[in-house]
Amino acid sequence: MTQQDTLWRLGAAETAQRAASGEITAEAAIGAAIARMNAVNPALNAVVEDLSAEAMERARALDKARAEGAAPGPLFGVPVTIKINVDQAGHATSNGVLALKDYLAPADAPLVENLQKAGAVVIGRTNTPEFSFRADTDNPIFGRTHNPWGAHISAGGSSGGAGAAVMAGIGALAHGNDIGGSLRFPAAANGAVTVKPGLGRVPAWNPSQKAERGMLSQAMSVQGLIVREAADLHAGMPTMIAPDPRDPFHVPLPWRGAPLVGPIPVAFTKATYGFDLHPEVSAALDTARDALNDAGYQVEEIEPPLLKECALDGYRALLGETSALLGPDIAAHGSETVQAIFEEYFRQFPVFEGTELLKMMAKRTYYARQWSLFTERYPLIITPFLPQPFFAPDRDTEGAEGVQEVLGAALWSYAMNFVGLPAGSVPARLADLPKGPQPINIQIVGRRWREDLVVDAMAAIEARVGRMCDVLWQRMN
Template structure:
């Protein structure tokens, strides 16, 4: 492999070389930057180019290593950061024109933890306005495109992150997830991610003027989008390092105790009346067979009521959004995002007042039911979406569009309301009339056992392969 091709390496393979000194951090970062400059003009995934400071940092890492200083687990790995998280000296715009000059005075915990691990930030990635769409477009930076083609949305709200990492712009991409914003882009772009459980990754933005609402605090989590499950095992232990600025962080190791006997997996194809597309069903069958062959005990059984939990959770979140965010959206949002929120409130009638307080209490009921179920079934294999990923701007097409984008995504936001970890991994490459498209499935896990979900994702990936190879060949052929 030539220096120019280092961008093709997963983070796990790259760190084997950078930590040993076989390649320099500067060469690893330069290759990723060159790739960014080659493909990002077409994708618009990275909206702030940090090449100069990235190369300065990479050279500093090389000098430190040469002096015999210890190297971090992510030494020289090029990464991207989503523009809704603070990075010192850069704007935390959240895709909103009115916030374009909000310059962070310090790094958020996830940025600090990545730096401590030796990662190098090469750019900041796009998000929709207020990071509250499952698609990525905004008046400040424009639309992000999916590297698989413009027939598929790049997902959201971490759409820039998903498109970047799958196009080879950095080996790791930071994102976050309040209802699916790590998993939607993973599914759209054929990437791998784990939505961590509540309290696993420290979170706080020094630039914020007020504390977030209780549901935003308990449903939103920080994470990474990667090209391989192994890269999550490599990188997440660094991301979960404690930070005193998050008083509710739970400082427990990434790896939990091994479970006795074969791990039981609850397998369900239930889509609650939404049509299950044949390609999604094939992806589920492939994932089931991969886990069975890997030694898991897969049983077709329904988990506790996902539909009620998910819909109740998102309606409760909409109640908090209506109370705490609607005035900001009306004042600073574009007509597009204001119209989308109007339809959100129709699809998910906000729970407010006394009912809101009661639903916050009932959240413990749902979580307890799942906790008891997961004593027998530590993992749950399910669809992520019942249909292949939607087209760009589908959520601007009224009630029908929002229903297809978010209304049927109950497996996604149910996990946020429950605070449970959930991995999303591609299990099939579909050849649809609109073009090739990855199909991802979801694996939910017991509380604090993100490692089990990632292990299962790795077993599925071992059967299916990684999705970036056909993508890169296709992009190269199109040049």
């Protein structure tokens, strides 16, 4: 293989280490990632704004500064992608909405600025569904993002472009965000690894915004990364959490917390609350449990508190706020498809309104307290993410049954947004199913502010299972 054939395969940690040592140049690393993007993106439609020219210019400038004695940043020469719902100066923050396709950002969002300060290079911007409010990725501006595993699986959403891109080899770090599962759905769909950070971990703000977001949107939405291997979260997230005064509620804690004494207790559950648990998902959970036990964790089967109530109250509250604040924009600017999906959301999850909504926003603290007490005893929890293998494209357009499979069954996803706890997604099995092979991800929930513990546990599972990208690339190439 030539250098260009191999460099795109490197993770963020290894790319940065080799580039900083002078073994490779930033220009070579970025050039290899762009070549890979040119080769595979036409079939995937994951990257919808190609920034190759400015990326190569920036890579050469980084190499020149390095040669003149500048210290390389911790992500020196690492190719990254940014989701199109976050501001990047001079580029459209369209959020998949036709009316916003020319809505140019006046400045960088904090995470974009922090990544570039650390030496990362943005090679493209990735696709999202309209309003970033589906677990599938399609919109009237750019069309559908496809899963590199095949047409039988949705690419997930709303960070579907990010998940498909990073697993196909387009960049080592893919930015995404998550208000009800938008980092974890694409990770599960594509066999990637992610951690949804806890509330306040990553500074968030779009300079282009004209009004502040609703309180629940602020409380439940977080920014993060989708990667191919757990180690790259340890490499990339310390940069993501760097402080920025434009987010006044950012929590300035270090990435690594204090070591825990003795074997770490881990709660384990297969509870799916009325939804059928597929044998392949059950087997993936068993693999995760066994991997952590063998790695020295102390795993105990026990059901966490109030999950179903917390999830449904949280999602109905979020939809109540969404209906009030975003509803007019969806009605005015959304496609017929997304309008129909939201109508079904509101039927399946009757929204809280008025005083009832205010009471539920207050009750969020009660749920968070119960989970805080539980994670004091169990700093980590192994849970299902979805009870069934990942769904097909457009499943959420298929009425009540489709919305129930996509979102109704995702109780473990949006509950963690409501209480603000970190939650990771990692593949624990490759299922050979009638429509084709697909990865099966499980979820690991963590104690507040301890994303590092979640990533360590995912690394232990990955050590047992292997990286899904290696299997995927054999199928693609």
